[in-house]
Amino acid sequence: EDQVTQSPEALRLQEGESSSLNCSYTVSGLRGLFWYRQDPGKGPEFLFTLYSAGEEKEKERLKATLTKKESFLHITAPKPEDSATYLCAVPPRTGGGNKLTFGTGTQLKVEL
Amino acid sequence: EAGVAQSPRYKIIEKRQSVAFWCNPISGHATLYWYQQILGQGPKLLIQFQNNGVVDDSQLPKDRFSAERLKGVDSTLKIQPAKLEDSAVYLCASSSGSFHIDTQYFGPGTRLTVL
Known part of the structure; x- marks a missing residue:
């Protein structure tokens, strides 16, 4: 069964203090890895899709990278509005439609 | 472009009662998903x-959960009868269905x- 593990579970940063969130996965033959942001009381909001090792994508203060075993979400000079839970997810290796297996998320809090 | 619509936003029921949720996907999206998100966990x-x-309905508890998508547009998810462990957020998602991923x-x- 595909597994996705995210760390840390929670992270508290000061405004401007850069850091990275980790997502490790066990699915073989990775077809893609998704990052989502989820604010309290809302549904997950799509951020990035990464397809192959070495790929990087950026959006404002966020940069996602992918290796053969894990993905990182780097947050540069975060602001309080970046506070949210960040989820990563992977589709199955074969078949199974497009079912995503999600990690439990990293809850990020950015303080002034 | 309008996003995925769901209703109601909140529902409180007693155990053994029934409940239904409605979802309208993004216009033109062929694929529709229902996820369950228990507090502190990722969606399933x-x-x-x-x-x-x-x-795929391999993780749907079919003795109590049912779902339909008549006419290939909006969808309804029903729970009958509800149990305490069904307390969660029910998320609907859609995708174009045009691409492999x-x-x-x-x-x-x-x-x-x-309750």
């Missing part, structure tokens, strides 16, 4: 539709509390 897929056909776009969810 319950059922996936491609147009009005079921692609589709981006799924989520609605705001329905928060269900079973």
Whole structure:
């Protein structure tokens, strides 16, 4: 069964203090890895899709990278509005439609 | 472009009662998903539709949960009878269904509390 593990579970940063969130996965033959942001009381909001090792994508203060075993979400000079839970997810290796297996998320809090 | 719509946003029921949730996907999206998100966990897929056909319902508790997508557009998820452990957020998502790996776009969810 595909597994996705995210760390840390929670992270508290000061405004401007850069850091990275980790997502490790066990699915073989990775077809893609998704990052989502989820604010309290809302549904997950799509951020990035990464397809192959070495790929990087950026959006404002966020940069996602992918290796053969894990993905990182780097947050540069975060602001309080970046506070949210960040989820990563992977589709199955074969078949199974497009079912995503999600990690439990990293809850990020950015303080002034 | 309008996003995925869900209703109601909140529902409180007693155990053994029934409840239904409604979802309207992004216009033109062929694939629709229902996920269950228990507090502190990531979403877990319950059922996936491609147009009005079921692609995957392997994790749907079929003794109490049912879902339909008539006419291949909006969908309804029903729980009958509800149990305490069904308390969760029920998320609907949709994707275009045109690509091998589709981006799924989520609605705001329905928060269900079973007392």
